[in-house]
Amino acid sequence: MSRLSRYLPILDWGRRYDRGALSNDLIAAVIVTIMLIPQSLAYALLAGLPPEAGIYASIVPILLYSVFGTSRALAVGPVAVVSLMTAAAIGQVAEQGTMGYAAAALTLALLSGAMLLLMGVFRLGFLASFLSHPVIAGFITAAGILIAASQLRHILGIESDGHTLIEIVASLVSNLPETNLPTLIIGVTATAFLFWVRKGLKPLLRSLGLPARAADIATKAGPVLAVVVTTLAVWGLSLGDRGVAIVGAVPQSLPPLTLPAFSPDLLGALFLPALMISIIGFVESISVAQTLAAKKRQRIDPDQELIGLGAANVGAAFTGGYPVTGGFARSVVNFDAGAETPAAGAFTAAGLAIAAVALTPLVFFLPKATLAATIIVAVLSLVDFSILRKTWRYSRADFAAVAATILLTLALGVEAGVSAGVVLSLVLHLMKTSKPHVAEVGLVPGTHHFRNIHRHEVTTDPAIVTLRPDERLYFVNARFLENLILDRVARNKEIRHVVLMCAAINEIDFSALESLEALNERLKDADIGLHLSEVKGPVMDRLKATHFLEDLNGKVFLSQYDAWCALTEPRDTPRAAE
Template structure:
């Protein structure tokens, strides 16, 4: 088969070596993830402001699509908290009121996200996600976790409240706090406390009772299912719906319907930017999880193919009545810990969810919405990591400012502004940090051939020679800084004959930087100062050789800084003609 086919269809690689033992491991993992995913899918649909069945629909075909096109052996795709919140925010901008229109908007959003992810995957643009700094993403996810938890308090209290920011939610909840339903509050608080206890306390308790580690783990993961079952039974038995407890209500039975997105251009214009933001955040979260899990088994993933895997998953979600999906952290870790060997575990999970939509949905009629809200709150609070503020404050004030701005904007202005600010801040931070490259004057460590910063080590320097080590690639944003820095240092030195630029950390010299080096060479020559380069990397040297710079260079290119030291020290014979030395 052509290599390109294996490149775009990773299933062809692992399916050839699929065995009965592997299938057994995948089936066991699928059972555990299915148990976990059913209440999560319902809860995240509720968070997105959508009918609960759409959460189930978004957990069937997307898993199958990822099994075909994805490269991670353990990633579990489906609805996740942050993307669900962003979906609710995006649809809210449209001002829709009918359930059918809202569902169609969610389907369209998933389609747009899928097309965008697939296209940048085909074009191999996955590297663009590298411009998002981890602290900024951590800040956005932390703020989103707080916002999501706050948005679910209305379901815990049984009141009407709304808002897209923390302030709006707080004001709205305060205005309606008197309408709190005591029974709903009791269900919500009890379910939340139970789920928090299940996360930490149930598994050790089951192990003490003599259960094996695998069975204890399965039962602990089934905690949300137990909360759903008990509260649903209580609502049915005691007729809690008649006492003001809000229930999920009728959930359609059957497999996902074949759906199509809207092709209304005005809707596309409104949803395009949210779709791009959802795609970026979803991809970063998904790839981070996939790479972490792959590293534990000494496996690798292909980020560009992951874009295609996530893109086709979202397109599949749109075609089956779902909403935007991505790789979820909690369910992927569960999938990994449960022993999933291949993406087939996701396909088996899809079968389990499909069976649930066929047989179990009538049982969800009496499920209290407070229970689903408790499930969301417990899940998202694990995303909140305020320690990132302390870490960045101690390590980098610039990163701290970016994280703080992202958190504050997300909480006080909204999700889209927060994530947009995070993306912009990530790019600005990169440009800021590289626009002022570290440049150090270096000297020879006595008794060695090593050169170090004169401000940090006791070193020897040569009279009439200024040696500067450039610790960053040179491009349009920092080229002028280097020129000003060198000329400033030259102005401070007396009786200077040579300037040596060390390039051991320079991996790139773009055309703007080349012009700067040419200008620097000319201005130094006018002052009677010779410019030399040392330790130029091969790819950089190749480019310089394609220009006139080396021909016009007033000095030489040395293989190592020690060679330059020996050639330029007093008494050394430099020869009458200038010659270039091949770079490393």
């Protein structure tokens, strides 16, 4: 049973489900459903899909995640960044508004889901660690700016296009004379209202004596109020006849059964974008899930999260949706509203299903400017230029990576930005480990401790040099360490012993082993002993499987202090060697 519940977490929390959890989950579901209705419609339009696709992508995927996911608060569905990436990906293979475009979105969701499932089955959740957080923050910041800029056309009521910031701005400026005044009034008013709701509505309601929970629900329902008021205004004033773009007819039905396209050419064209969406979506989702879980001392299994998100995306592919992931804003709302279990997501799905059947006719006159305002307010909260200041102060290499990611995303588009983020993360890792910190250490007087000779008052012996590499030794940095030791020996003719203090070395790969063997031979020719100290067990096991220890021109010491005592013998005593 425990093995089965590992892959079906619902069997774990479901056995302990009680009336209290049910009450909390229902309240959270009501709040999140209210928030998701306008948000889902808006994100579908951002992806270039019909508005109902956002609702469909928020029903079955949530149900599947509640069965397979491990987070108690993560709310799965369409999110801004993934919606933008979806539009960028399928816009390359199909024309927006066509059946081929919708089919490509289904295929993209299926590919993304399959990749996530495979990564989960093979327990590859650790791969997300190869994307540095500063680079991801830079990409999300740039994507937020692109999304907000792309929605300005709906605020202005004009036609524009473009995938980069320069293209979008140029198109907006050239079409600015065609601005529709009623649309502009609706868009600006809705945007200003939604910004005020985020900060000012709850304090106002609390000052009027409304209980905290009721004030919180009313604040979360702010976008719904904007939707209702602007829809009534368009309908009552017949603004649709005056050029205000509206959502129009939305099918009044539950998610349909759909079949993705399996054309080899389409699969090949969408493979890389699907991989990028999978990685970015998983990183965003797992970050939110772990942050919220830590607040309640709960556990998140990254590999099972891959399976949960993979199942959600496969579900979206066969029910008229598009790629989904865990959203930051709705997950925080879900958590703050008191969600106890993933059942809150299932109840949210039920609420959205009711909305899909009963409420869709009511959004016929909903202005697209209001949905654009919803997106702009949501994504601008993702923009965080403080990451530039923080990385500049802490690490210029990290700053360069973040700045490059932001600039490339804005200048070349989302796909180039994601690719740059992945490449820069790997390059940054290789740069940091290619020249690891190597400290020359000496004995702290009166102790058995050894510290950096440049930071502490220590005792040294001119015949002994002890170096402590603070990084695993592998093909990227093996030659660097070899050259550093040889240069150090060449500068001091008195050196008779080189001790490699291995306390911080967790691994020595084959390339590093060959480098150590070459170093051993060079030092042996110079009548210098090469010694190891404080070698960790797993590293020693690997070394014992080779001839390195037999050929070593020195000894292996249990501790650095043992090496110090053994090697600081009188100069006329023969040097011990194996």
